[in-house]
Amino acid sequence: MVTITPVLLCGGSGTRLWPLSRKSYPKQFVPLVGEETLFQASARRLHGTGLGAGGLGFAAPVVLTNAEFRFIVAEQLGQAGIDPGAVLIEPEGRNTAAPILAAALHLAATDPEAVMLVAPSDHVVPDAPAFHAAIERGLGPVSEGRLVTFGITPDRAETGYGYLEIAAPVADGAPQDLVRFVEKPDAARAEAMFGSGAFLWNAGIFMARAADMAAAFRHHAPDLCAPVEAALDRARADLGFLRLDPAAWAAAPDISVDYAVMEKAGNLSVVPFAAAWSDLGGWDAVWRESGPDAHGVVATDGATAIDCRDTLLRSDSDRLEIVGIGLDNIMAIATGDAVLVADMRRAQDVKLAVAALKAKQAPQATSFPKVHRPWGWFESLVIGGRFQVKRILVHPGAALSLQSHHHRSEHWIVVEGTARVTVDDAVTLVTENQSVYIPLGAVHRMENPGKLPMVLIEVQTGAYVGEDDIIRYEDVYARG
Amino acid sequence: MVTITPVLLCGGSGTRLWPLSRKSYPKQFVPLVGEETLFQASARRLHGTGLGAGGLGFAAPVVLTNAEFRFIVAEQLGQAGIDPGAVLIEPEGRNTAAPILAAALHLAATDPEAVMLVAPSDHVVPDAPAFHAAIERGLGPVSEGRLVTFGITPDRAETGYGYLEIAAPVADGAPQDLVRFVEKPDAARAEAMFGSGAFLWNAGIFMARAADMAAAFRHHAPDLCAPVEAALDRARADLGFLRLDPAAWAAAPDISVDYAVMEKAGNLSVVPFAAAWSDLGGWDAVWRESGPDAHGVVATDGATAIDCRDTLLRSDSDRLEIVGIGLDNIMAIATGDAVLVADMRRAQDVKLAVAALKAKQAPQATSFPKVHRPWGWFESLVIGGRFQVKRILVHPGAALSLQSHHHRSEHWIVVEGTARVTVDDAVTLVTENQSVYIPLGAVHRMENPGKLPMVLIEVQTGAYVGEDDIIRYEDVYARG
The missing domain is CATH 2.60.120.10 (Jelly Rolls)
Structure with a gap:
């Protein structure tokens, strides 16, 4: 029986799911797919004991967020009935490397052998038992001091993700050695990789013992260590939150964990994960994960589609009805104060809407009523x-x-x-x-x-x- | 100097401009194009003295509406600074023949020679002086006891209107004898008629002396006369309105003035009108009349278009921002409680949205917050x-x-x-x-x-x- 400490990263504030995701209340805190918010679903997926085939259990999660979101984190965990082990407050955004190192050092201080599982809090993983099984498959390499990442078996030639190359296609999901990281490909390259079976999507989920994770940072990203250690040493407890020291934190490089550590680490194992997964990186992904009907239409309770194809119609206000007529490949999302209507193929350009509204000083760009x-x-x-x-x-x-x-x-x-x-x-x-x-x-x-x-x-x-x-x-x- | 009495028909409640036009507050009472409502603009266009080349003047208008709209009529005329001569309340909708006859009889009772100009109250006619000139051109035939209708010179092969055939194309706008009415054509027939120059759009605007109009009804539509006369005789004055008698009115045939009288009248003259005109019969017409930019885009104050073409983006709530990205031939109209997103070519199908919302008992189908x-x-x-x-x-x-x-x-x-x-x-x-x-x-x-x-x-x-x-x-x- 192994106990794992989830490390949930939820300081981000993406704009690609505007108008539902805004700087003041971003997508991980919103019920985008299903009843719970993405953050709640992520926490629940990594919660409980006696899971998997071997009695996998999760300790109370360590959450990394920022000052603005700390009460949302507390409230949403409270609603889900999950007590956090610690909520570390990042004084400012520093990408993923610094917060992961902070979590590793925080855990290693009390138990260097603690196994940490680092996960973003805005992913959709409908089959939690399959994910628990994948985690169990990764425990072998972890016990040998290796870093483990999870690679999603692609179901399409996606150009929006980075890839992990492994030695050969595998059917049993056994851990593989990583050959190399591959940047987001163009369409032709994505088709080739999808066909080969030796490339998995890089989901940004990592597992390792806290001490091994810290050691990898010391070896590959030594310039991160002093600022993050200092930010933790001088952290201030505040109403149940642990505020990392702003001055020390400010000196930490703003870099992703992939660039800082993982792409350089020689001891990275990849656990293939063949079940459904999405990072909900745009409204097209929300459309896909929301179960389109035979015409490709997703329409929420307050939405009505008439003669539409491959269309997402979504009302997120109980006082707002939205109706689409004769639409093809369109997404329309309405909240009480904003409506986005876009070509589905422009899902990655929704940030342009946010920029345009910022330019006209519309509050809808960043905040909610x-x-x-x-x-x-x-x-x-x-x-x-x-x-x-x-x-x-x-x-x-x-x-x-x-x-x-x-x-x-x-x-x-x-x-x-x-x-x-x-x-x-x-x-x-x-x-x-x-x-x-x-x-x-x-x-x-x-x-x-x-x-x-x-x-x-x-x-x-x-x-x-x-x-x-x-x-x-x-x-x-x-x-x- | 001639004085004309405007007869404004505003009892209708179309659904093609939903969500801005609803049964409880239809399009004629909404500022769809410009600052004033269509009804106010229609009343203002037929108001004043010393107009045209010959000193044309308008008497106080006779308004025909229903009980539900009577206070809206009074309020909007009040805002426009126009006193109505009479507001006749139709107990129920009876198409256009019965209300026009009621107006004719009402006017003829005090002045059989009174010249009445019957106009719908939801048309857009940007160039009022040009319209006044057309009215003046029609006064000759009117003085000879003829009925006059106005035919709009087409600027495109429109399939959405009926046509008036005249003997030959005319350049000077002089009155022509009508050859015949033509039903809404298919595309090929519309092209042919547009090319010939001898076909004008039937705008449903009529001018005649009150006694001549009444005589035409007596001759061609005698079954209308008894019920409408009785409804007027038994009308009840109520807070400044004249309520036509419901029982008598109920016996009046539900028929358009075209079918009942105009298509049968042998004494119909057509005055060509070559300036801009629209009946705003759909959101595509609103888009056209709102001045699309070089990309064909119309975006209101609360709307932002990014990489769009031939698109209408309209926010009619000051608390609602709408953003379009990569749209082509799309119309999106948002109010505080409803959003319509449709292919522009489906403008005539907006009634389907209203029917769908009625079926789900959504109040947005018929009423406003x-x-x-x-x-x-x-x-x-x-x-x-x-x-x-x-x-x-x-x-x-x-x-x-x-x-x-x-x-x-x-x-x-x-x-x-x-x-x-x-x-x-x-x-x-x-x-x-x-x-x-x-x-x-x-x-x-x-x-x-x-x-x-x-x-x-x-x-x-x-x-x-x-x-x-x-x-x-x-x-x-x-x-x-």
Whole structure:
């Protein structure tokens, strides 16, 4: 029986799945395929004991993310019923090498023999038992001190992935020595590789003992070691998160683990994985993984396809209906505040949409109307000349900061649950269908003392209703 | 100097411009091209004096509409600064013959010599002076007791319109005798007619003296006369509208004026009109009339086109951005609650979208989130399990009905203007940033006593927040 520690990388914020994936809330935290978010599904896939043929088990995961996403990570793991072993906060994005080394050093500090499995948190792997079996096949090389990577058996001549060349096609999924890494190919080269059977997709999933992983970094990427070690040594515990030291981290090279270590390592084994897999690298991949019908059509609940072929129609708002007529090879994705309509073959160009919206300073480029905070979330329902209406949800036990505003008064009407409201010196309980008025300038706080989520409607009136009109006096989440 | 009475037909509710045109608020009341609605532009085009070369002038228009649209008609004419001479309410839709006869009889009752110009209220005619000149050219035949129709000089071989054949092509726009009406042609026939120069589009615009129009009906469509005369005789004046008698009206044949009268009339003259014209019969027509750029792209303020050709991208919500990438011959129209994406060649099939949404009982098929009422409008901002939030606008001087609810309490927060609020026996003035609570069961009313629109946010809480939980005690608009 072997216990493996998942290392989940989820600091990324891709734009290729805009408008569902945005900088403020990227694709790994969104239910793109199925009910759970990709991050939750990734964590669940690497969770539990007594798995596989040999009693494979997983320890609590180590999660690497950034400061902005830390409460989303905590909330989504909580919903999935999974306790993280550690959540390491990257002060800024440094590609994959530095965070993987940080995880290896963090684990090696308590158990150098700990087996770590590094996985992105935005992949789709429908057959978890098949994946567990592949992990088990990799444990032999790991126990010999080798690094293991997983190579996906291609089902098409894909030009969007890098490849791993192995000595010969294998049927039994046994570990192979790596011949070499191959960059993303052109179409002809992809066809040739697909035909040969000796090339697997590089999925960016790695397994090794923590000490062996650290040793590989020391050998092949020594310039990463000092900054990452220092960032860990000076890390600061904060509300259950471990914040890596920003100054030290800033000195770490911004490089992928493939370039820094794996392409140079002589001791890399490849475990073939022949089941379905996707990195959901674009809406075309989401379309493929969502089970197109006989006409190639994927349409969600709020979407209706009429005489369409090879088309993705997706509504991600329960107040929005989308209808397609006579479309061929089109993808149309609608959220409450943005709609993308594109030729399916231009799936990799969705970043152009984000860039165009940034240029016109549209908030849709990077953020959602629903804004997530440590205490819950809020969304603006309507903004007028001198007013704004928000819906606010506060988690059980959570509290907003003690604050005041210069330019607005607020009416709060509780519509679900119970709020404890502080206005200057008075503290009152406000329950469903009760309201409270916060005069301009009053020092106030909203808390949820209950066991259920509390929802209130906030009506702001005043000459200025921007988010930056806020003076914070106390904040349990240590925000400015 | 001649004075003409415009007769504006605006009872229709087409579905081909869904999602912007819906049964509850159809295309003529929407600003589809330009700032004004089509109805306002139609009324303005037939308004004023001292026009044309000969001092053409227009009397106050006679408007034909239905009960549901009567307050929209009044509000939009008011915004345009045009007083209607009469607003005749059709109890139910009866195509074009019956309403035109009703207008003719209504006018002839006071002035049989009155010249009436019958026009749909959803056409686009950018060059109003050119239209006035065409009207002036038609006055000669009208004075001789003839019926005049206007034929649009085609600029393409259109298969979507019926045609009017004239004896020979004309350059000076002088009135011609009609040879015959031609049904919508196939493509080959359309090409041949376009090439010949002797065929004009039938725009459905007619001019005649009221008595001559009535006489034509008596001669060619006698079965229409008794019901329409009776409907007028028994019409009931109601808040400035003239409600035709429903029982009498129900007996009128449902037939177009072309079939009933014009195709049989021997005294029909055609005035050619060579300037731009469109009936906006589909989104392809809106695209054409909206001025496509060099790539054939039309993109509204909230829309961004990247590498698109011959494409219409339209956002009709100020909170919604739409982006198109690599599209060719596609139209995508987004409102706050619905998105249509279609092949441009399927413009005539948009009714299929409406039918599909009706079948799934989606409210988007027929109505908008913003609901217009005689007193103003409201829109639902969010509906939860036991609550709903609405924005409500009340026109100056207007009042909602005196009412109560069985299942909900309401919090009202005024955010613009001043409300006079009745709750049981108490009447209070509520101004910006003040709130009032309406307990479940309380008899209440909201009025705007001021000179500016009053906006308030209503937060409803209760086990049921449907529109039908309402008991009305008094209603100045005589609703049930």
